[in-house]
Amino acid sequence: MSIAAAIDTGGTKIVGAAVDDSGKILKEIRVPNTERDGGFILRTYMDLVKTLQEEYSITAIGIGAGGRLDEEKGTVLYAVDIYRNYIGLEIKARMEEAFGLPVRITNDCRAAVLGEQWLGAAKGCRNIFGIILGTGVGGGYYSDGRMIGGVRGGTGEIGHAILHRGGRKCLCGQQGCVEQYISGTALWSIYRERCPESQITSGYEFFELYRQGDTNAVRVLEGFVEDLAECAVNCGNLFDPEMILIGGGLSDTAEYWWEALLKTYEALGNVHTRRIPLVRAECGNRAALLGAARIAFGEREPGSVWSW
Ligand SMILES: [Zn+2]
Structure with a gap:
């Protein structure tokens, strides 16, 4: 061993x-x-x-x-x-x-993505696009049994695809990047933009408000679902994988948004993307360790x- x-x-x-x-x-x-x-x-x-x-x-x-x-x-x-x-x-x-x-x-x-491919929700799959939702947003494109790197290490960087032109400023220098809308950081910071008096500084606090039925938190999470569904449809069309894997720390909160995500993904997509299932990661915060x-x-x- x-x-x-x-x-x-x-x-x-x-x-x-x-x-x-x-x-x-x-x-x-x-x-x-x-x-x-x-x-x-x-x-x-x-x-x-x-x-x-x-x-x-x-x-x-x-x-x-x-x-x-x-x-x-x-x-x-x-x-x-x-x-x-x-x-x-x-x-x-x-x-x-x-x-x-x-x-x-x-x-x-x-x-x-590699961890999930090895021992998790994507076990044995040979074509996966992974959207990893954490503090930021990243991705991974595993194709024909190989993780694709890219010339400058950037294949699958879905976090910096532009989702809302002219939108929120991103640390990368662009505006309206995916990461600015569907990351853990985005959830609480968008909430604070709607409620300037709020002092929350984490996704945990955001979901606490959501659980309490806070109307603004509910609206922010609705926006998150639409944005994530749009991303998933784009990834389906771009990469044509066997599945789109949704992982990262934020996927631990999927009980609050998974059903809505599936519905919106179905509604926004086309005949091709509807055949690509969205799959929730299974290895939790151990996926990246297993991949490493x-x-x-x-x-x-x-x-x-x-x-x-
Ligand atoms: Zn960016």
Whole structure:
């Protein structure tokens, strides 16, 4: 049995885990991602692996990291301007130097799609488009059994497709990006735009208001459903997958919006997209960890793809 150190980098926390080659998570450690700094992120990765090594014989390291990555070189090509000292970070080289183990990296949202493909809702599927809803919005396009990377690490970046022309400003420099409407951050910030007196600063608080029947929260969630359905229809038309997977931390709240989403998706789509099911992720917040372990155990083929 091989054991990998798998790391998932979220907007609010960095999680490290020892995962065996059957996908069993043996130990999990969480560290708040507070400093918004590339040096902090790298140090945290190293600390997590060192801690896991105290208990387990680690044979490989897999990392789901934020932003657009050169997966071959293991470096950060681009990320929105929320981290200092992050673009250019040589994650793979620095980690390999520190541990003398093979290190593979992929975008955190792609890792989530890979995790679901390995052991979750998309198990065994060969063509998946994943929409990953978290603090931001990302995606992953898994085609014919391979995760597609793109020339500059950007395939499937649905979060920065423009959904509302001239709309809300995005950290990427565009206006009206998907991420500004269907992320956890978007829900509470759109709510605050409607209710300037509100002080909420998290998706949890937003859903608390929704549960209490707050009319503005209900309206904001209706907008979220329409926007997400429109995205899903676009992804169906663009990628023609077997399924569209809806994952990420926000999918934990799907009980409040899943039925409405299915109806709206059906209503907005065409004869082609109606044949592509929307599927809710099953691995929860462990999907990206499992995907990171999967790449640690996997082999890389030339041409920006992973395959097994
Ligand atoms: Zn954007």
